Amino acid sequence: MSRNVFYEKSKSKIVVNDRIKTLFKSAEIELPIYISFRKVDILNENTLRIDLEEGSLMLVAENLIFATVDEIALVDKRHHDVWGEKILKATLVGSGDSDVNYTISIVKE
Structure with a gap:
């Protein structure tokens, strides 16, 4: 597994990219993200909105779905x-x- 993290200050954006390479295909992978308690909405299978005191955070996933x-x-x-x-x-x-x-x-929105 390799992980790259990019920060785009001008866009208030962080991008985390994980590449997983194994010898065999598995059934599926689960990735948990822990969040302090606040209002969270799954907008669609790839997008999660976390409400903040000022604005919100949007988490957008590629090749993953928010289950x-x-x-x-x-x-x-x-x-x-x-x-x-x-x-x-x-x-x-x-x-x-x-x-x-x-x-x-x-x-950040």
Whole structure:
């Protein structure tokens, strides 16, 4: 696996590109993204909007789909000062091809 991260300051954009190359094809790959608790909307299978105090973040995936967004309670109270009492887990799913690129673009709006 190789990962490249690009930051485009003029566009307030971060692009994360993962290339996964394996000997065999697998059923699928799951990529979790953990988010502090806030309003999150799956706009379509490739786009997730996270509301911020000012504006929002758009996560746009290529070769991945946003399958679920689940709430997770944080039982360790030491994390509550930073994260709060619960967080969100957005799960992206992609094909398990033996040589594939997955890209997530994060744009501030």
